[in-house]
Amino acid sequence: MRSVVVYLKNTEKPAVEAVVSSFAKHFPGEKWIYPVTGDPTLWIRFYDEYQSELEPEEMPDLVKALGQVPDVALIADVSGRIKGEKEARMFVEQLLTVFPGVAQDDYGDHYWSLEEINAGSMPQGLHFFDTQGWYDREMKGRE
Numbered sequence: 428m429r430s431v432v433v434y435l436k437n438t439e440k441p442a443v444e445a446v447v448s449s450f451a452k453h454f455p456g457e458k459w460i461y462p463v464t465g466d467p468t469l470w471i472r473f474y475d476e477y478q479s480e481l482e483p484e485e486m487p488d489l490v491k492a493l494g495q496v497p498d499v500a501l502i503a504d505v506s507g508r509i510k511g512e513k514e515a516r517m518f519v520e521q522l523l524t525v526f527p528g529v530a531q532d533d534y535g536d537h538y539w540s541l542e543e544i545n546a547g548s549m550p551q552g553l554h555f556f557d558t559q560g561w562y563d564r565e566m567k568g569r570e
Contacts, residue, residue, distance in 0.1 A: 433518070471504075473499065
């Protein structure tokens with residue numbers, strides 16, 4: 428399963444919970460699924476353990492990109508049954524249009540601003556959540 432993490436500042440969990448609950452189905456234990464009806468494509472939760480899961484050299488880069496240690500972090504696991512670009516982007520846009528923050532996908536170590544995502548930036552040769560671009564690059568490297 429692929430994931431997208433959103434790191435937010437200047438907010439608290441209750442405010443973030445309200446926003447996520449506006450577009451995803453809430454479950455006990457601070458968990459959500461998207462979409463509200465039909466087959467789930469995103470499994471969303473608060474990502475409180477991000478500091479213990481980041482490599483030591485990654486934290487300074489996150490703090491630099493965000494301007495501080497995150498106040499709140501969320502992770503969305505994206506179903507392998509779908510491409511996921513549209514859903515991952517929707518998840519990030521829903522949060523970063525309301526709260527200041529950055530996002531990170533599984534395809535690089537770049538911390539994305541909403542402006543970069545919307546502009547189609549390719550800071551490491553890939554767009555945001557660029558599954559196909561990553562796959563193509565990996566296959567080319569094996570030739």
